[in-house]
Amino acid sequence: MSAPRTLAESVPPAADLPESRQPQQVNRFSGLWERSQTLIPTLAALVLLFGMLIYAEIAYGRVFHAGTMSSLLVSFAPTIILAVGMTIVIISGGIDLSVGAVVAFTSVAGVMLMNIGVNGWLAMLLMIVFGGLFGLISGVMIQYFNVQPFIATLAMMFLARGLASILSTTPVIAPEDSPILLLATDWKIIDGPKVNDFTITPGLLIAVLVVIGGMFFMHRSRSGRTVYAIGGSESSAKLMGLPVARTRVWIYVVSGALAGLAAIVYTAEVGGKAQNVTGIGWELDAIAAVVIGGTLLTGGYGYVLGSIVGVFVLAALRLIITKDGTINPEYLTIITGAVLLVFVLLQRALTRRRTS
Amino acid sequence: MSRVKTAFRTPWFWALVGIAVLLLINTIKNPAYLALSVNPTTGMLTGNVLDILRVSAPIIMIALGMTFVIATEGIDLSVGSMMAVGGAVAMQTLSTINDPNSVSAMLTAIGLALALAIVLGAINGLLVAVVGLQPFISTLIMMMAARGIARVITDGQNTNATNEPFRQLANGQILGLPTSFVIAIAIVVIIAFFMRRTALGLMIESIGINPHASRLAGIRPRPILFGVYILSAALAAVGGLFSVSEVMTVSVSGTGNLMELDAILAVVIGGTSLAGGKFSILGSTIGALLIATLNKTVLFLGIPAAATPAFKALVIIALVLLQSERVRSLVFGRKKSGGTPAAPVKPAADPSVPVSKEKEVVA
Numbered sequence: 001m002s003a004p005r006t007l008a009e010s011v012p013p014a015a016d017l018p019e020s021r022q023p024q025q026v027n028r029f030s031g032l033w034e035r036s037q038t039l040i041p042t043l044a045a046l047v048l049l050f051g052m053l054i055y056a057e058i059a060y061g062r063v064f065h066a067g068t069m070s071s072l073l074v075s076f077a078p079t080i081i082l083a084v085g086m087t088i089v090i091i092s093g094g095i096d097l098s099v100g101a102v103v104a105f106t107s108v109a110g111v112m113l114m115n116i117g118v119n120g121w122l123a124m125l126l127m128i129v130f131g132g133l134f135g136l137i138s139g140v141m142i143q144y145f146n147v148q149p150f151i152a153t154l155a156m157m158f159l160a161r162g163l164a165s166i167l168s169t170t171p172v173i174a175p176e177d178s179p180i181l182l183l184a185t186d187w188k189i190i191d192g193p194k195v196n197d198f199t200i201t202p203g204l205l206i207a208v209l210v211v212i213g214g215m216f217f218m219h220r221s222r223s224g225r226t227v228y229a230i231g232g233s234e235s236s237a238k239l240m241g242l243p244v245a246r247t248r249v250w251i252y253v254v255s256g257a258l259a260g261l262a263a264i265v266y267t268a269e270v271g272g273k274a275q276n277v278t279g280i281g282w283e284l285d286a287i288a289a290v291v292i293g294g295t296l297l298t299g300g301y302g303y304v305l306g307s308i309v310g311v312f313v314l315a316a317l318r319l320i321i322t323k324d325g326t327i328n329p330e331y332l333t334i335i336t337g338a339v340l341l342v343f344v345l346l347q348r349a350l351t352r353r354r355t356s
Numbered sequence: 357m358s359r360v361k362t363a364f365r366t367p368w369f370w371a372l373v374g375i376a377v378l379l380l381i382n383t384i385k386n387p388a389y390l391a392l393s394v395n396p397t398t399g400m401l402t403g404n405v406l407d408i409l410r411v412s413a414p415i416i417m418i419a420l421g422m423t424f425v426i427a428t429e430g431i432d433l434s435v436g437s438m439m440a441v442g443g444a445v446a447m448q449t450l451s452t453i454n455d456p457n458s459v460s461a462m463l464t465a466i467g468l469a470l471a472l473a474i475v476l477g478a479i480n481g482l483l484v485a486v487v488g489l490q491p492f493i494s495t496l497i498m499m500m501a502a503r504g505i506a507r508v509i510t511d512g513q514n515t516n517a518t519n520e521p522f523r524q525l526a527n528g529q530i531l532g533l534p535t536s537f538v539i540a541i542a543i544v545v546i547i548a549f550f551m552r553r554t555a556l557g558l559m560i561e562s563i564g565i566n567p568h569a570s571r572l573a574g575i576r577p578r579p580i581l582f583g584v585y586i587l588s589a590a591l592a593a594v595g596g597l598f599s600v601s602e603v604m605t606v607s608v609s610g611t612g613n614l615m616e617l618d619a620i621l622a623v624v625i626g627g628t629s630l631a632g633g634k635f636s637i638l639g640s641t642i643g644a645l646l647i648a649t650l651n652k653t654v655l656f657l658g659i660p661a662a663a664t665p666a667f668k669a670l671v672i673i674a675l676v677l678l679q680s681e682r683v684r685s686l687v688f689g690r691k692k693s694g695g696t697p698a699a700p701v702k703p704a705a706d707p708s709v710p711v712s713k714e715k716e717v718v719a
Contacts, residue, residue, distance in 0.1 A: 161666075
């Protein structure tokens, strides 16, 4: 037998190969195990969420109550929108610290535009565009100048907060006939007895649409898979010929634009009042929600719906603290930090087992 | 000639130029800006320059701690909250003891503030060095938690206290210079001595440059990382003491708010690369002075203080762009190395990984 000339020739015929069924099955099982492992933090968050809600219902009552639920959902609508954007950014292996400040800038700028007579709908569109522009600058810095994501978005956070303060340091209020206020209209879905109504607002509906859109984008579209690929291994994604550069810039544009959208929903909710101090610490809430929901901070793994579970965990925490009069509200950030830490440690334990 | 060229390349040279330009702008607006005068009632020197030195003291402290953290390829986002913790402990202690002239009350307050900060810094160090979490997420959690702890300590109040020796920290003078500035410089000199006269500084740099190689060379990264986060927290608490002693009130949401960004900015201006490795203590100190000058200039020009972040952001953006390979090769005509986007990116230059994956191998 002559020496093989090509690689293909050197491969023995299939019949000579050892029975391959066994290892394949092992692979399938370990793959399943691996996938279920990435679900563990999300499932833990769900268990925690229901545990907290049931505890709150038993201890304080009126939790599984249409009025409570709908007011909670409506007040967390902006956080839900931010969390969807943050999920996409974090799955790509980045971080966006600028969202809170971008909310402040876009809401102050948008309301000021409405006040000088710009059409309300156009002003709202511009708010989203402004948000997207901040994201565009971060994205370009990160992709084309190799700036670390958290430094680039930290700079954007400074810039947005500072520009908001240059525009106005006092609250500005949208004109009374501004269409932005329509977004806070109460729609009664279920007319319960007394105050037990299930009401939603157009703002909440926008948040739900963003969640559905985010899920479709991340789990069903080609670009969404590119985002996962970038987070998993950027160099592999490049070698596969995926549009890494374009996608990464778009990720930050989307995150910024969603911050602009969150600003619209929030501004509507507070009756058209915008301030330069709005949104301090919102980026932390969004990051906490994403992490609690099971998305790995190193990127590559995560679910949009998980982050929504994360937002609900934060909401339930706040609900318990406000319902229980004895917990000092000063403890809120400590408790949020502790919950976040537990979930980060859980992730760390799971990823360490997988890599070793 | 060659000496001039070296000076141009030193990053903090440009920081000095920046300070000079800002002072010049102020002097053009008011020719008497740089003048010093003696306050007839207290007999102390007063002047805008001394004000700048006084407000720079806390920034120098947090920038010094941040320098070492960044040199190990980490980041400490909790320094601002740590300042609030230090200030809150001190103010709460002083208002409980309520002895306006007691030096021992001041020492107790300082001691307790440092002790709590060291405990919190140790938690940061534990999470980064032992558990192996990314530094920015561990310190982000601490940033939330420490602000809450400051609130719990003062029960959500903006506690104020009277204690003359403590007030002298920021408002007194030594040889015409603000006491807090003199103490800050003394701490800088002592720490610089330890870092440069022992191998400690070298070890920190080697961990930042290549944690894997430095471990193979026999340097144990854990105790060093641990120590670096404790040092950063302790220095931040000292910064918090300086900043509350100026007004003798701690504002639980205002003290140290966004100061972590000042610290990062000072370090980057001073020429320490955010990618870890070599650090410059002198550079960070000058960077802190530049930020203090910028803060005061913005106020002096009548722009609202809340707008200063925008100016700082522009400085940060300019600096990080100057640090990037792409701009360097464009502006300075250097040979492209690794910055080309088409080539598979090295882990260290990979922007999607804030902290090099090598760190996980070590931890």
